Amino acid sequence: MQKVKIPHTVDPAKSAMKRSDYRGVISSKDLDRLNEAVVRCDEWVNVEVQFEKDAQGLTVFHGHLDTHVTLICQRCNGELTRPLHSDFFFSPVQGLSEDDEALPEAYEPVEVNDHGEVNLLQIFEDELIISLPIVALHAEEDCNVSKDDMTFGKIDPENERPNPFAVLKELKRDQE
Template sequence: MQKVKLPHSVDPSKSAMKRSDYSGVIASKDMERLSEAVVSCDEWVNAEVQFEKDAQGLTVFHGHLDTQVSLICQRCNGEFDYPLHVDFCYSPVQGQGDIDSETLPEAYEPVEVNDHGEVNLLQLFEDELILSLPIVALHAEEDCAMSEDDMQFGEIEPEQERPNPFAVLKELKRDQE
């Protein structure tokens, strides 16, 4: 199957009127911020996007992204592959004043369109992929080169017991009784 490149920007309203469906790829080399956040990324990000009008007449586009990246394990400093699977659902809005919590259902994430009514899909998809990266990249414990014994760095000496400073008050209370 031939890989078809998706457009970097699209007019969601026009695409929703046509009920457009896009299924293709975006070159990961075009996603500079994602490339900087990972060790390496697959050459292509598989993407599927469907544009439509919902029951309320709102323009909506949803779909999913799939790719694989390599990360550095923060436990053992080894490289490991991490699959990224992202589902998204957006509704375009014109400026921040257009966002109304009553008119936009919770299931839709607002995305701002530019002056030409277009959404930058490349930037939007890159943001979604970056947000789906783990906060702390770690292997599964059974796959990690560091064992539990390797993570112990000495023993903590028990603290010396000091006399309770309130013991004197306890003695005074006994004397008064």
């Protein structure tokens, strides 16, 4: 199957009128922020995105992203490969505002530029970064660090220092 590259920017209103449906790939080399957050990323990110008008007449686009990334295990510092999957549901808006109540909760707003286009590459990169695990860990049985190595022992109590207010206590006794 031929890998069709997804356009980096599109006009969502025009695409929704045409009911455009994109199935293809994005080169992970174009995703600088994602590449900085991981050790390695698959060469391609599989993308499916559909543009349409919903029942309210709002322009929406939705789909999903799939790829694999290699991360550093925070327990053993070894590499681990994880699949990344992200589902998204966006509605383009002109100028983001907090009191924009016309947009249903199911849709995430995404701002269009001066030409009425959205940067799909940036939106998809944001979605993949959000999909990364907060703490990357192997499963305990797969990790090079055993359960016994994860115990750290007792913490010695801090040496007791004299209370700095003890002098005041002595002064109070002397006055009585």
